[in-house]
Amino acid sequence: MAKYIQPSEKVQHIARCGECDGLVAISELSKGQHAECPRCHNRLQSKDRWSLRRCAIIALSILILMPFALKYPLLSADLIGVTVDASIWGGVWKMATEGYPVTAFMVFLTAIFAPISFCLSVIILRGCQILKRKPRNLLIAIDYLKPWVMFDVYLVAIGVSAFKVRDYATLVFDIYLIAFIATAILMTLLFAKINPRELWNDFYPQYVQLTPENAEKLSENPPHFCHSCDYTFVRPLQDNKSRNICPRCHSLLNRSATISLQQTWAPLLAGIIMLFPANLYPISYTFMNNIPTGDTLISGVITFIGMGSYFVAFVVFAASIFVPISKALIMLYLLASIHFNWRHSIKWQMRLFHIIHFVGRWSMLDLFVLAMMMSLVTRGQIINFSVGPAAFYFGASVFLTMIATMNFDSRLLWKIYDRQAK
Structure with missing residues (x-):
């Protein structure tokens, strides 16, 4: 309450x-x-919130489940008598070794590195609490890691991948999928019950x-x-x-409005530029008897509609097209409001900012689907699958717009509101 x-x-x-x-x-x-x-x-x-001791137990449980959730097969596809197992690590590895190392690194960062690092950080924090150490840098790092942990997004990507492959192969959900679902649930619970910023008061009570x-x-x-x-x-x-x-974390203070706006504009404009090739170039190729068919973001949605999977088409359209474009437009509107002193409803502006801050990470859904497809449909089969050039631009756009949102200083909007209220 x-x-x-x-x-x-x-x-x-x-x-x-x-x-x-x-x-x-x-x-x-x-x-x-x-x-x-x-x-x-x-x-x-x-x-x-829960005590750090309880949060560390949850984090340890997640780390125990991680090898089963990441390395072992989650789905199995029977392609013309050949069984192919799909795992998260397998998708990242095939994407990296077949010519898309940067795109694979984006998936690795959000699906493997960030979750493991976050859980390890929570456990190390508990160790520092027992040993009465002052983990200043670790407390700063854990707050930056949190937005990049996307296990929940990957869980939805598995479902989308299953719908995408079901017309080509017989799918079987492996028992290790339970470990992945349990890991995603525990990670969500850990996020809800730990507040990295409030831990500062526990570790630095002298301030x-x-x-x-x-x-x-x-x-x-x-x-x-x-x-x-x-x-x-x-x-x-x-x-x-x-x-x-700051006397507590030693971070720089009094960042000027000009610097703050520059740190928001730069990644936002770069992300918007990346959106054009991301939507124009094919994001994936499907090979049937060595004949390639390229799919763009919008054609992938149309394919799901043609298959009758309207809900999946809606999810993919929202995550791949609507959210990235809407996020860019809303950020442009908020920045223009600051530059031109537009006196619009501050409640509406803050509501828009919170929405894009929450949904922006879900745009990674497409890259996760690509990684699962790379693992499920391998080269050398009658049906092959390959990542297209748009995947890199799309992933870069998601990363850059997320950074722009994190750098945005909402206090600049409130300054306009305060001047209007006087």
Whole structure:
């Protein structure tokens, strides 16, 4: 439940909201409660999380299941009497060895490296907690790893691949698919019950939170806020170049609006450019008796419609075409709102930003389907499958637009709203 602070309640500390830059007085929370910013409804603090010990047990369970989920076959296809097993690692390996190493690396990063690294990080954090170490860099790294873990997207990709191959071969779901589904469920549970940024308070309790006793000084000296560890404080430290840094995580502060916009515009424009060849070139080739048939993103959707798989066609269309294009257009609109001071509804703008931030990762669905198809339909058979040139451009576009979304500073939108409210 949301915890809104009433004037009669005892204020425990004051925090600055990372999304709208507002100051919020937060009272002591009970178990199961969380504090929200009253302006933008951004979650500031939560008591609805598991202990690091329990999260480490979940992470260890995931690592135990990982070899069965990644290395062993999840699907088996009977192609004219020849049985072919499909695994995640097999798809990545075939994609890399058959001339598409960069595309294979994108799949490897999000389907293998990021999940394993995230779980290892949680376990190492638990070890640091037992040994009373201060894992500053690890806490920063785990927050960056979280958006790139895409086991849930890969689970949907397996279903799409099964629909795509069922007209060519007899499919059998192997028992190791249970291990993959269990891993995906446990990973989702771990994401829901661990908050990397709130772990900072557990590992660095010596950095006290801003209290109401300092409130009279805030008008003269507004508090600083660190986006890397969500820490609100009055006095920053300085590095050897006399730049202000966070006293807790040592990240640079006071990033100018110009730099912030440049770090958003650059990957966004590059991602938009990549969308053109991604939609024009074939993303895959299917060989029937050595006769190639190229499929673009839109023709793949049309194929599913022709097969009568309307729901699968909708999922592929949403992930491959609608989401990437809509995400680019919405980001262009939000950036234009900042540059031209458009005074539109701030609630609507923030809702759009949160939507694209959540759904953007699902565009990786197509690359995961390609990896599964590479593993299922191998060269040398009557029916062959190969990755097309659009796969690289599409994957690069997904990565670049995700980076642009992560770099976007929503406080710039709220500054326009604040000027309008005066």
